[in-house]
Amino acid sequence: MTDPSPSPRTAFWETRSFALAMIALAAIPLLLPAIPPLTDLMGHMGRYRVQLDIGHSPYLPHYYRFDWGLIGNLGCDLLVELLGPILGLELAVKLIVLSIPCIMVAGLLLVAREIHGRVPATALFALPLAFGYPFQFGFVNFAFAMGLMLIAFAFWLRMARTGKLKARPYVFFVVSFLLWVAHSFAWGTLGILCFIAEVVRRRKEGKSWFETGWRAVVACLPLAPPALLLMPWRGGDSPKGTFDWFNWYFKWIWLRSVLRERVQIWDMASAALLYAVALSGLVWKPWRRYEPILGISAAVLIAIFVCLPRVLLSSAYADMRLVPYMLAILILALRPIADRRIAIGIAVAATLFFVGRISITTLAFLKFERNYTTQLKALDHVPMGSRVMALINTPCRSAWYSSRMEHLSSMATVRRQAFVNDQWVAPGAQLLRIDYRPAGRYYSHDPSQIVRRPDCRARNEPILEIALEYFPRDAYDYVWMIDMPSNRWPIDPDLVPIWEGNRFGVLYRIIHHPAPKAMGPNPAR
Template identity: 45%
Template sequence: MSGRWWESRWFLAAAMLLAAIPLLWPAVPPLTDLPGHIGRYRVMLGDEAALLDTYYAFEWRLVGNLGVDLLVAALAPLIGLEPAVKLVVLAIPVLTTGALLWLSRELTGRESPWALFALPLAYSYPFQFGFVNYCLAMALALGGWALWLWLGRLQRIALRAAIFVPLGLIVWTCHAMGWAMLGLFVFAGEWAARVKGRSLARAAFDAAIASLPLAPPVLAMLLWRGGGAPADTGRFFDLIAKLKGLGSVLRDRWIWLDLPALLVIVMAVYAGIRGQAGRFEPQAAAAAGLTVLAFLLLPFTLLGSAYADLRLLPFAFAVALAGLTPREGAPVRIIALAGLAFFLIRTLGTTASFALYDADWRRELAALDQLPRGARVFALVGDGCDQPWAHSRRTHLPAFATARRAAFANDQWRMEGAPLLRVPLPLGYFAHDPSQISVEAACPHDPNLLPRDRALAAFPRDAFTHVWLIDAPTAPASLHGLRPVWKQDGSALYAIDRSASRLPAGAAPQ
């Protein structure tokens, strides 16, 4: 390698291809929430309407959370549901990687070698958790800000305004928070570019005026939230959760790998703040600073979306590193080689982790071979009150019964405000998430979770045909009236025996 190889087009292409490697082997990206989305997509496509319309009601609505849904709706009829999901989700870290390198060029004038340390953040915890619409929107937001800066550098202000009116609507449609972050990035950059020689208030006013092409989605948000029950918002200033969120920025499987990797990123940013690693470009510093402020001010749950605040942190680090210019005389090639090594190590670790999660999913999903089409499945997925660092990611595996066997499963989210998918069946607590999450004893921090034996006694057996226990070992007495059709270690699929007398039902939660 010679010269500034990290600034070449071939390296950009290679980095984007490298970002795809962890997702090449798994049949379905092993992200915690993704199976739940896949179940919804099957209902959305309507190709199993004869069975699924009995259990679910789907209605398209204009909501700021449709990015992957719309792409899957377009691709699935051509290549199939799960290949379409894999293709779209695989594209997210690829686009994020390319957007970060482009953004670094626009912020610093050339790709900073420090930007290579930001590339593993394409697989940050929000992506690992399966917030795919949000992560797609953030990839577009990072690329959108780079486009904004490029057009500004070319003095194409009118063209930029014309492009960003529809582009803002596109990003909002993918995910409203992604659009909000695009607006934050643009505003911060415009403010930093204007603040020299002006008052802070004047610079902020001028930056807001410059950012107006991104404003039209505000009307869409008013329409989105104009009807229905208000969605939950709460847990402001939960400092313990925020500290855990900071530690989980790169959380995947191995804490001994994930925390040191986060420490590398934190030390690089800290060295930039101290001036030891270089200097932050003003626009990057303003954007990263405002993102951290938003993280501190936002609640844990915003309009029904959990982890609303914690989703922002990876992108604060990413923007900061993308805009960190090495100090004069710094060994830029050594920094770049260290960044490349960091990127490669994280990519190899993520690849191995995803292969292990994929193998675990395949073992559990073998139960579906014994499940009749159109069945009604009451699933219980073993979990604990205190989750380990490497979470099993099985929480929404029951949705594969919907996706692959056109069956009902009790794991779909209940969304307030403007839901696309509803469960009209009169099942109460047992109709939706979190009734599929199974714990051995009551959790003090979440009283809505029924202990496993109590759930098996309380669920309405007449409304279901099967019980699917996923890593949920259960006392034999709780399995009265259930006939085993598949077993494997601590998992099992049972058919409900209608002729068996039923155990007395426990009280369902209020």
């Protein structure tokens, strides 16, 4: 680490005003959309509605159960609990989600400054990763916590640099619990980064490897207590699903998809540029081009990415989530460029690249929002507390572009307190439970709402014609076909169309026939 003392020739990208401008720039794509267009977010919003209103709603207790518990995945849930009653659910979610990329940009710049004493020009290339694929997918608790993790790590480094080592254990004893509650993955990542930072610092002081090791362990002990909170997960509601190790096909996809958004050529070219920047230090004397703390941290995170399964403790895409952060750490590890003219050129190029990414993201988000608005007009015809069977036309997983409507149907829960078959259940990983037996085993939860082409659907996803024939009609009041082309709309006397979305999307009211009365005893006998 280098002492960040001010220089009389401070470059423009090293100033506080520039940092604030980059943080503000990260908020722009999310300013206009009423609903942040992140794939899983609407599903989270449905859960938030249950969380906020189940205690006094006349409808939600018939369908759901929500029991508070201490789990390592509550960052945004707790903020919604605080802000939702004041601002309303949708505005509260928008403001929370809008803050996430801003927090990550701030964290990246703070870490770069603490490590190098100033912000290297190359570090600016890491800023677009604030809109990396995990965030675009809607892993909001994870992305929120990882942004806080970067800020916490910068604070850890700063307390060491300023000699506040006596106060640091008390501060980070609290920080570790808060970060674990936000998301346990971020807490674990912070522990790895802090341990490596302590090892490197002790070695620079000339300590032996043995003394370095045990002193680093002691220094990081204040981060360890949240591990005790993992013990209840081994009990009744512990997340048990861990599988799909060393799936090289998916790992290659995750590497390519680090900036996946809407336009494949642009996204993949942008990703290639970031990998080129990150690996540029390997061209000549890499041990001099990479700062040891972040260089070693990046290497460890890459090894963890290789070893992580696709599904860890019931959380899908566990390995994918790490990619933007390991890439960002590797970019931040690059030491400042000595030649000022070259540094200025790189800083300008990186800033323009970030502006370009933000501009395209803003346009893409507005397009998603317009499509949402079209489909959500169906909710004007759905009464409060209704039961809605959603069937959502969804592209194949191999398609780069996604409509991001997989959980749009949850807005019926958000705005109409309706039951919808699109909530996922992950015991130990989230607190919502589905308690509506009439919907049956297969048509009550995610992914029963996702309809792909038969040749590219997942094994547990429905086939449209079979779902329409066999779903329990008495358990539902409406069938909502979202973004479904008109040539796939069913013609059924028991399904009455009451809204049509301009050839894409339709809402049916289900006609329920009374059950035949049981034959009583023959009075003539």
